[in-house]
Amino acid sequence: MRDGSNALSIHIVDDDEMVRCGLARLMRSAGHSPLSFADGESLLAHLPQAVPDCVLIDITPTGRLGIEPQERLRARLADIPLIAISARDDEETVRLARQLGARFFFHKPVDGLALLDAIKWVTGGPDAR
Numbered sequence: 001m002r003d004g005s006n007a008l009s010i011h012i013v014d015d016d017e018m019v020r021c022g023l024a025r026l027m028r029s030a031g032h033s034p035l036s037f038a039d040g041e042s043l044l045a046h047l048p049q050a051v052p053d054c055v056l057i058d059i060t061p062t063g064r065l066g067i068e069p070q071e072r073l074r075a076r077l078a079d080i081p082l083i084a085i086s087a088r089d090d091e092e093t094v095r096l097a098r099q100l101g102a103r104f105f106f107h108k109p110v111d112g113l114a115l116l117d118a119i120k121w122v123t124g125g126p127d128a129r
Contacts, residue, residue, distance in 0.1 A: 008123055009050065012036045013043050014058035014085070019108070023056060026112050032119075040073050047076055053123050054081045056115075059096055060088055074100050081122035085110055 010027045012034055014020045020036040027034035035050070037043040043055070055077055077100075084097035089107040097105045104118040 006031060008032045008053040008119065010034045010119065011043060011046075011052040011055045012057075013038075013040055013055065015039060016058070019058065023110075023115075026115070030116050044072055044076060052080060054083065054119050056083050056085060056119075057100070057102075059084050059086050059100065059102075060093060077101065081119075083115070083118055083122065 010032050012020055012023045012027070014023070014036075015038055017038075020038070024034040024036050035046070035052070037046065040057070043057075057073075082100060082102045083104045083106065084100065084102035085106045085108060086093050086097070087108045089105075094105055103122045106115060106118075
């Protein structure tokens with residue numbers, strides 16, 4: 001949640017630690033407060049303590065999300081802007097992103113500036129289009 005500054009709370013979900021670290025570094029460089037999770041279950045467990053302004057989530061149809069956590073994520077994140085990221089950009093993955101309610105879908109490797117613009121847009125941040 002916003003702390004009165006322009007900083008946003010961004011939750012990052014990716015099973016690749018290097019990707020999580022890179023995205024967290026990008027978020028900090030933009031003045032945001034990132035929290036990273038290795039999977040959707042960890043994010044779900046943390047949500048009662050802190051509601052983010054935006055969630056960046058790595059999705060893959062056969063990956064760690066699974067059907068049950070996916071359904072719970074969709075229900076719990078219904079009012080939180082979700083941006084999907086994936087190494088795959090096939091029809092099945094894009095469909096899953098839509099089913100989860102993702103407002104944007106990025107194919108890895110992600111363009112950092114485009115991602116920051118998308119976050120600004122979905123959160124209604126300063127200079128949002």
